[in-house]
Amino acid sequence: MATIRDVAKLAGVSVATVSRVLNNQGYVHEDTRKKVEQAIRQLNYKPNAVARSLYKKTSKSIGLIIPDITNPFFPQLVRAVEETMYEAGYTVLLFNSDEVLKREQHIIDLMVTKYVDGIIIVSNTIKYEHLKDLSIPIVALDRVISQEIPSVSVDNYEGARKAVRLLIGKGCKKIAHLRGPKNVFTAEERLRGYMDEMNSQGMETFVYAGNYELNTSMVETMKLLTENREIDGIFAGNDVMAVGAIKAITKLGIHIPDQLKIIGFDGIELGTVITPELSTLKQPIVQLGKKSSELLLNYINGNEKVLRHYVYQAELIERDST
Amino acid sequence: MATIRDVAKLAGVSVATVSRVLNNQGYVHEDTRKKVEQAIRQLNYKPNAVARSLYKKTSKSIGLIIPDITNPFFPQLVRAVEETMYEAGYTVLLFNSDEVLKREQHIIDLMVTKYVDGIIIVSNTIKYEHLKDLSIPIVALDRVISQEIPSVSVDNYEGARKAVRLLIGKGCKKIAHLRGPKNVFTAEERLRGYMDEMNSQGMETFVYAGNYELNTSMVETMKLLTENREIDGIFAGNDVMAVGAIKAITKLGIHIPDQLKIIGFDGIELGTVITPELSTLKQPIVQLGKKSSELLLNYINGNEKVLRHYVYQAELIERDST
DNA sequence: GTGAAAGCGCTAACAG
DNA sequence: CTGTTAGCGCTTTCAC
DSSP states (O other), X not given: OOOHHHHHHHHTSOHHHHHHHHHTOSOOOHHHHHHHHHHHHHHTOOOOHHHHHHHHTOOSEXXXXXXXXXXXXXXXXXXXXXXXXXHTTOEEEEEEOTTOHHHHHXXXXXXXXXXXXXXXXXOSSOOHHHHTTOOSOEEEESSOOOTTSOEEEEOHHHHHHXXXXXXXXXXXXXXXXXXXXXXXXXXXXXXXXXXXXHHHTTOOOEEEOOOSOHHHHHHHHHHHHHHOTTOOEEEESSHHHHHHHHHHHHHTTOOTTTTOEEEOSBOOTHHHHXXXXXXXXXXOHHHHHXXXXXXXXXXXXXXXXXXXXXXXXXXXXXXXXX | OOOHHHHHHHHTSOHHHHHHHHHTOSOOOHHHHHHHHHHHHHHTOOOOHHHHHHHHTOOSEEXXXXXXXXXXXXXXXXXXXXXXXXXXXXXXXXXXXXXXXXXXXXXXXXXXXXXXSEEEEXXXXXXXXXXXXXXXXXXXXXXXXOTTSOEEEEOHHHHHHHHHXXXXXXXXXXXXXXXXXXXXXXXXXXXXXXXXXXXXXXOOOEEEOOOSOXXXXXXXXXXXXXXXXXXXXXXXXXXXXXXXXXHHHHHTTOOTTTTOEEEEEEOOTHHHHSSSOOEEEEOOHHHHHHHHHHHHHHHHTTOOOSOOEEEEOOEEXXXXXX
């Protein structure tokens, strides 16, 4: 690996001059610039990012902490973040935390020592108190952690109400909610939306536990449908659970959407892949990723002074399950 | 951010001593160690990884290049790699390349300047010539790039033959293959397996184009089935295509598996989510990720001297589509 | 316009 | 056992 010194020697100049042409700043005579560029090419010299980082205290990299890439909601999000960051010249360090606080904290410590320029985090476990001493920019994605941490998220509450309204509009009389995991921000918001909408319409509520995961959802749906044969509408906490429910319903020989209508939340690809195709509240996943990255970049570059919370609306997508 | 100098001053020792207790090497008196540790705690000091990297020419990070995290095959793979690396104290830099050679090369250059300790790459486009001048360890994952680059992959050829044999064993008389994209290693191998097995059984072959993607597969399946009503078995190049095919078949009112049997390749979760559940050749995805990471770590640590190629067998999983 | 030199924070000889 | 010091490769004053 050639160093700046090698280049300087070959070009017959000082390292300072090489540095100047490298960074395109300060005065340097056209002829010397030529010589230096020639030497750079000849040696196939690439400036050492680590040395640069040490001096500049910036690494041109950001950390991305998500619960689990294996959850179908995240690949698109990660892709969008990675892409936006890459275009801006930043590298992303990816971490799966499983929302384990200890692990998240360890990851953050690690990042600090690596001089990451910023952090995007998707987490329910982490709180403001764990973040407040951090001197690097951070943005919360998909969930709002606290008022003090900028965030980019979706209006889960309003989305849930829309979902319920659709079911009601389609004539459902008994609508159940397969809720997401307790203490998970998005799940609580969606539940709240369901409750409020149902109550405001004077309808009885039926809430079943779930955890955003397929198999549990199948089991729970079986239970739900045997306990209460009159349920004719289900609002699932997310698309994965909706798909699980559909499997269970199909197995029971109940016809969708004639006998029972079901709607999910998220808008992941899976919903268009199954039969019947799933109606859902589609989150603007790519936009979430992109926006959070841009916001973080703004903070990093000092272009953004005030604390911002962006909230997107989920879009109702009617397919064949309602 | 406190530095080693601050710690040294507070503890009343030299930086060398602090470094010694930090790295737990060399002699240091129990009492001084205590003092230093106390100072470290007091300042909440964390050694600067960048400075360390500069000196040691190692960053405790590795690069992972995949085509597209959005493709359902990759999340599990990435997860496995990230996990194994994390446990070994390494951070992973993730890149989506879309298999664009220029981009891959740029990514690799970038990584070199960042002193990554090794690279795991999933790619069909990159060749040995692009890698041969690299001085850092590299391992090819899921595809073999060349004899000179260590790799961890699956026996796609044999897997394909197994798939075809199952279809034949189940009584299929006319078996078509929905092939994956041209020039993609895995796709070519699976095609070859199909051809060889069919030929060895003296059966006529029917190959239809595809690109590992769902919508094209639906369209192509429609075409296939209208062109040739007698097809009673389909070996899809991967699970995603198989799911597309199933959608098309269902739409045509053809019953699976009675009238037509179908089998995929990969063993992604999607296959268990749809109805009917998909028979497939399951790749040991997590193992692939884990093994490639361990292999890379071995190269990094100099424990592995010889060039290794690990090949796993895909496992036949019979579900409801055959 | 250009070069010398200090220093980013750490590690590893080398002395003592 | 402990301290001094010379770098790792780069950027940036500050002279000239």
